[in-house]
Amino acid sequence: MAQKTVLIVYAHQSPGSFNAAVRDVAIEELREQGYRVLVSDLYAMKFRAEATRDDITGDLKNSELFQYGDETMHAWKKGKLSDDIVAEHRKVEEAELIIFQFPLYWFSVPAIMKGWMDRVLTQGFAFSLEQMYDTGIFKDKKAMLSFTTGAIQTMFRPDGINGDINVSLWPIQNGTLHFCGFQVLAPQIFWSPAHCPLTVRTAMLDGWRERLKGLLEEQPLTFAPCELFDLSFKGGFMMWPEVRKEKEALPFGLTTGHHLGKPLPPDNQISAQSTKESGAKADCKK
Numbered sequence: 083m084a085q086k087t088v089l090i091v092y093a094h095q096s097p098g099s100f101n102a103a104v105r106d107v108a109i110e111e112l113r114e115q116g117y118r119v120l121v122s123d124l125y126a127m128k129f130r131a132e133a134t135r136d137d138i139t140g141d142l143k144n145s146e147l148f149q150y151g152d153e154t155m156h157a158w159k160k161g162k163l164s165d166d167i168v169a170e171h172r173k174v175e176e177a178e179l180i181i182f183q184f185p186l187y188w189f190s191v192p193a194i195m196k197g198w199m200d201r202v203l204t205q206g207f208a209f210s211l212e213q214m215y216d217t218g219i220f221k222d223k224k225a226m227l228s229f230t231t232g233a234i235q236t237m238f239r240p241d242g243i244n245g246d247i248n249v250s251l252w253p254i255q256n257g258t259l260h261f262c263g264f265q266v267l268a269p270q271i272f273w274s275p276a277h278c279p280l281t282v283r284t285a286m287l288d289g290w291r292e293r294l295k296g297l298l299e300e301q302p303l304t305f306a307p308c309e310l311f312d313l314s315f316k317g318g319f320m321m322w323p324e325v326r327k328e329k330e331a332l333p334f335g336l337t338t339g340h341h342l343g344k345p346l347p348p349d350n351q352i353s354a355q356s357t358k359e360s361g362a363k364a365d366c367k368k
């Protein structure tokens with residue numbers, strides 16, 4: 083059987099950081115399980131974050147008005163993307179799972195990792211309007227966020243000062259990863275490693291090692307399937323009226339984003355729930 087590949091996209095400046103320790107646990111444990119592990123160490127690679135004209139070699143399709151999305155899609159089709167993007171495309175193609183390892187910056191990924199997403203998840207290669215979300219190009223691949231925070235866990239509760247972590251995770255987990263089709267595994271969150279004793283940090287790493295043993299068999303998070311929506315400009319890509327009516331009868335919103343003005347489904351973006359519990363199953367007649 084062909085060896086399976088995991089890609090770790092890693093963003094931390096310091097080899098002595100807790101993020102580096104978390105990355106190393108993943109490399110060691112996954113290799114022990116027989117996986118081939120690739121690492122894109124973005125700061126060490128000096129990975130460029132800015133999406134610019136330099137990402138296309140040779141002439142542009144339209145030099146009058148530079149449109150990054152159009153130009154990179156065209157360049158991807160013609161084999162004219164810059165070498166650093168092509169190298170990352172090869173790794174993504176080979177990977178069955180991508181782990182994004184980073185410290186939380188401003189409720190999001192560090193700029194260098196956002197740059198990786200902007201530049202590597204090229205239109206055509208990673209998504210199209212015809213293939214998105216659960217019908218997306220990477221629907222047979224998995225992806226997950228693994229990150230550290232400065233905040234303690236209670237700060238990110240719905241009644242904590244920062245607000246619900248599920249809301250913070252929605253843009254990247256749904257808007258980027260799931261949009262490209264990835265089955266998104268529950269995030270691994272290391273709460274405030276800089277503010278806890280060594281014993282707690284060691285226990286966090288042990289917990290991560292344990293989770294890695296069954297990671298690729300885990301159920302992904304629940305999102306709303308495309309068939310719940312009228313995917314046409316005429317229909318505004320809105321939920322079918324009969325689906326909306328049915329979902330409105332449920333006690334919770336469908337997902338963190340599709341809340342329908344109701345309470346959010348509990349921990350929709352941090353733990354896998356059955357489709358039955360979440361009501362996200364596409365069982366409505368159109």
Ligand SMILES: Cc1cc2nc3c(=O)[nH]c(=O)nc-3n(C[C@H](O)[C@H](O)[C@H](O)COP(=O)(O)OP(=O)(O)OC[C@H]3O[C@@H](n4cnc5c(N)ncnc54)[C@H](O)[C@@H]3O)c2cc1C
Nearest residue numbers: 099100101103185186187188189230231232233275276283
């Ligand atoms: C621009 C910016 C924006 C930020 N925005 C946010 C935000 O929105 N929300 C938020 O919550 N936080 C935010 N932060 C804080 C940031 O998320 C944390 O500082 C970061 O997550 C801590 O992770 P680290 O790997 O850098 O920890 P480190 O400081 O590197 O490590 C923590 C401790 O772990 C120790 N350690 C290292 N290796 C091991 C090991 N093998 N075993 C045991 N211990 C070990 C280290 O020595 C250190 O004592 C922000 C920070 C910056 C700079």
